[in-house]
Amino acid sequence: MIDELSALERIRERFQKVSKSVCIGIGDDTAAVKIHPERLLLATTDSQVEDVHFTKKLISASDLARKSVAVSASDIGAMGGIAKFFLASVGFSNEEDEGFLEGLMDGFESGAKEFRLELIGGNLSSSNKIFIDITVLGEVEPQLIVRRNGAKPGDLVYVSGTVGDSTLGRKLLVSSNIEESDEYLIMRHKRPQPRLNLGRELAKKRLVSSMIDISDGLILDLERISVKQGLGAKINVDRIPLSSSYKRRITDFSEDIYSIALSGGEDYELLFSSPKENELEIQELSRIQKIRITEIGQITEESSIHILDIDGKDISYEERGFVHFV
Numbered sequence: 001m002i003d004e005l006s007a008l009e010r011i012r013e014r015f016q017k018v019s020k021s022v023c024i025g026i027g028d029d030t031a032a033v034k035i036h037p038e039r040l041l042l043a044t045t046d047s048q049v050e051d052v053h054f055t056k057k058l059i060s061a062s063d064l065a066r067k068s069v070a071v072s073a074s075d076i077g078a079m080g081g082i083a084k085f086f087l088a089s090v091g092f093s094n095e096e097d098e099g100f101l102e103g104l105m106d107g108f109e110s111g112a113k114e115f116r117l118e119l120i121g122g123n124l125s126s127s128n129k130i131f132i133d134i135t136v137l138g139e140v141e142p143q144l145i146v147r148r149n150g151a152k153p154g155d156l157v158y159v160s161g162t163v164g165d166s167t168l169g170r171k172l173l174v175s176s177n178i179e180e181s182d183e184y185l186i187m188r189h190k191r192p193q194p195r196l197n198l199g200r201e202l203a204k205k206r207l208v209s210s211m212i213d214i215s216d217g218l219i220l221d222l223e224r225i226s227v228k229q230g231l232g233a234k235i236n237v238d239r240i241p242l243s244s245s246y247k248r249r250i251t252d253f254s255e256d257i258y259s260i261a262l263s264g265g266e267d268y269e270l271l272f273s274s275p276k277e278n279e280l281e282i283q284e285l286s287r288i289q290k291i292r293i294t295e296i297g298q299i300t301e302e303s304s305i306h307i308l309d310i311d312g313k314d315i316s317y318e319e320r321g322f323v324h325f326v
Contacts, residue, residue, distance in 0.1 A: 008026075008027075011026060012025075012026040012027050021034045023040055024147065027148075028147055028148050029075040029076075029212060029213065030042040030043060030075050030078075032079070032140070032145060039139045039142075040081075040139065040142055040145060041138075041139060042076050042079055042081045042136075042137065042138040042139060042140055043137055044072055044076060044135070045072065045133060046072040046133070046134055047131060047134075048067065048071075049130075049131045050129035050130040050131065055174070056130065058174070059190055060107075061100045061101075061103025061104045062103045062106045062107035062110065063107060064130075064132065065103070065106070065110075065111065066107040066108070066110045066191060067107075067191065068107075068132040069108060069111030069112065069115065070111060070115065070193070070268065071134075071192065071194070071215065072086065072134040072135070072136040073086070073111075073115045073117065073136050073194050074192075074195070074196070074213045074215070075136070075213060076138040076196070076199075077194050077195055077196040077198070077199030077213065078199055078212055078213040079140060079146055079199070079203075080200060080203025080208075080211070081139060081145070081199075081200070081203075082140065082196075082200060083116070083117055083136050083137075083138040083196060084117065084138050084139060085118050085120045085136070085137045085138075086112070086117050086118070086119055086120070086134055086135060086136045086137070087120060087121045087122045087135045087137075088108060088119060088132065088133070089122050089123040089124075089125070089132070089133040089135075090130075090131070090132050091124075091125045091126065091127030091129070091131040092130060093126075093127055093128055094126075096130065104132075115194070140203070144203045145203070146199075146202070146208055146210065146211045146272075147210060148210055148212050148224050148228070149210060149229045150209040151210040152273075152299065153231065153299055153300055153301045154275075154276065154298065154299065155209050155275055155298065156273065156275075156279065156295050156298055156299075157233055157235065157295070157296050157297040157299060158270075158271070158294060159241060159272075159293070159294055159296055160195050160198055160291055160292065160294075161195070161267070161269040161292055162261075162269075162292065163214060163218055163240065163242070163261045163262075163264070163269060164243075164246050164260045164262075164264045165184070165185050165189070165243055165267060166185075166264065166267050166268075167264025167265060167267075168185050168250060168260055169182070169185035169186045169187070169189030169190070170189045171260075172185060172249065177252070182245070182249065184243065185245050185246065188267070189266065192266065192268045194213065195213070195269060195270045198270060198289050199211065199270055201285055201289065202270070202272065205281065205285065207278045207281055207285070208272040208274050209272075209273045209274060210225040210229075210272060210273045211271070211273075212224055212270075213270055213271070214267045214268060214269045214270075215265055215268060216265045217262065217265040218240075218261065218262050219262050219263055219307070219317065220263070220265075222271060222305060225271070225272075225273060226273075226299060226300075226303075226305065227304065230303055231299055231300065231303060232301070232302045232303050232306070233298065233305050233306070234297050234298055234306045235296050235297035235305065235307050235308065236296060236297055236308050236310075237262075237307050237308060237309055237315060238309070238310045239294060239295065239296045240261050240294075242257070242261055259317065262307065263317065279295070
């Protein structure tokens with residue numbers, strides 16, 4: 001069976017030779033290509049596949065289309081860029097009708113308006129199951145681009161918003177054990193909010209040394225800005241930001257209240273590192289943007305992730321995040 005992480009590494013190694021115009025190739029949230037002296041073109045693509053990323057009966061066509069746009073646009077925000085255009089390729093099975101297509105168009109239109117994007121093309125295909133591939137194009141100034149690499153030992157680790165909500169929302173949908181007060185968690189799964197403005201402001205103010213959006217889980221994505229760069233991190237588990245809705249419902253699915261928050265994924269919050277001297281500016285930006293930003297740990301020289309309890313002792317978590325083909 002193919003292993004996703006090793007497959008990605010093999011692809012990156014095989015295609016690492018690129019032209020001088022490619023500033024960033026395979027291995028970051030987006031590619032970056034120099035097409036203008038003062039601007040880089042950012043390009044990213046992502047997929048939503050039936051029975052892999054979503055269950056058809058649990059999400060409307062409109063929410064599915066909007067979510068597909070949101071998760072791809074999120075990568076542009078994680079690079080400090082501005083999302084501008086998107087292309088959508090959609091595969092339909094024989095079960096879909098005109099109403100489903102209309103719902104998809106509503107969702108694409110909603111996402112385009114919300115994230116200030118323009119739909120400029122795509123493709124339609126028949127398929128055994130529904131899939132949506134979204135490519136988002138954006139731009140960023142060369143001096144402002146933020147990459148996954150760049151963190152240094154001693155940098156503080158921050159996360160925006162709260163984590164674990166989307167995965168818990170999905171679990172509630174699957175269980176059908178839904179209460180009226182669960183709407184927040186369910187909407188966090190169906191209608192994620194990429195932090196586009198926050199990512200842009202962090203880049204403009206040059207407050208971050210590395211950044212990534214949390215798509216596959218906090219631990220796994222933290223590894224991508226630390227361990228994969230020859231560094232590590234120590235995370236204080238009691239600092240992990242949890243929503244009140246999450247705290248209220250998590251014990252129905254896990255004895256450990258932090259396990260899903262650390263490995264669940266699909267929150268599309270920003271995870272970033274920053275020198276300690278930026279702490280007050282980050283707090284001020286949090287206030288201005290009205291988005292919670294929490295310092296959860298520190299980048300270390302040792303190339304491993306340590307999750308620490310309130311007494312500073314290591315906690316072992318087997319689940320690191322979502323990986324395909326396992």
